Amino acid sequence: MPTPTKGPRLGGSPAHERLMLANLATALFTHGRITTTEAKAKRLRPYAEKLISKAKVGDLHNRREILKVIRDKDVVHKLFAEIGPFFVDRNGGYTRITKTLARKGDNAPMAVIELVQQKLVTTEAEAARKTKFAKDEKAAAPAAVESDAESDSSAKVVDQDAEAPESATKDAAKDPAEGADEAPKAEDKKDES
Amino acid sequence: MAVPKRKMSRSNTRSRRAQWKTSAVHLVACSNKACRAPKPQHIACPTCGQYDGRQVVQPA
Numbered sequence: 001m002p003t004p005t006k007g008p009r010l011g012g013s014p015a016h017e018r019l020m021l022a023n024l025a026t027a028l029f030t031h032g033r034i035t036t037t038e039a040k041a042k043r044l045r046p047y048a049e050k051l052i053s054k055a056k057v058g059d060l061h062n063r064r065e066i067l068k069v070i071r072d073k074d075v076v077h078k079l080f081a082e083i084g085p086f087f088v089d090r091n092g093g094y095t096r097i098t099k100t101l102a103r104k105g106d107n108a109p110m111a112v113i114e115l116v117q118q119k120l121v122t123t124e125a126e127a128a129r130k131t132k133f134a135k136d137e138k139a140a141a142p143a144a145v146e147s148d149a150e151s152d153s154s155a156k157v158v159d160q161d162a163e164a165p166e167s168a169t170k171d172a173a174k175d176p177a178e179g180a181d182e183a184p185k186a187e188d189k190k191d192e193s
Numbered sequence: 194m195a196v197p198k199r200k201m202s203r204s205n206t207r208s209r210r211a212q213w214k215t216s217a218v219h220l221v222a223c224s225n226k227a228c229r230a231p232k233p234q235h236i237a238c239p240t241c242g243q244y245d246g247r248q249v250v251q252p253a
């Protein structure tokens with residue numbers, strides 16, 4: 001059972017709270033980073049991350065579930081096409097809240113909530129080393145090429161730094177290419193924000 | 194409706210108001226070595242806009 005939120009609703013009534021959270025989530029996915037009050041940011045974080053988790057699954061059912069909340073189809077498309085795939089390797093913690101100076105006028109504590117733009121440290125390391133860590137490799141290794149995989153993997157382990165046989169270099173070259181495609185994207189996003 | 198029976202003396206008023214005190218804001222030096230400006234703790238630096246080595250806000 002989900003834990004009920006403590007304290008009063010945002011905006012006064014349950015309906016108003018639903019609308020506020022939906023609007024905040026829409027704004028967050030549109031702009032990637034929004035400045036809001038600390039209380040709203042804290043309530044938005046689990047709400048937005050659950051939507052991203054749904055987007056990562058990427059099927060029609062989840063798209064309809066998200067459309068219940070976010071009524072802007074462009075934003076939903078962005079969520080499925082860009083935001084979801086970007087967070088493939090990250091298990092939760094898609095957003096970051098940083099507190100900022102209190103608002104002038106009513107001294108309300110403010111915060112910046114943003115989608116995390118960096119890739120995981122392990123992903124970057126794998127891209128740099130042009131290999132995969134042992135635990136990731138097991139999951140990634142396809143079952144179809146079991147016989148080939150054995151010889152390949154043994155060759156890879158031996159010749160990681162030295163000159164590898166052709167089959168191993170091919171495999172190794174494939175991995176960084178995937179990482180390289182994603183890495184510049186992340187940098188672009190950083191520049192925009 | 195309850196109403197005061199006596200006028201509050203100037204002395205009583207001033208004694209009460211003498212207890213209204215402010216406290217200084219707790220400030221720490223910004224962790225950005227190039228900045229080092231005093232700022233409230235756990236808050237993105239208003240001078241350089243960084244928090245934890247990350248640019249969070251545009252400095253005003």
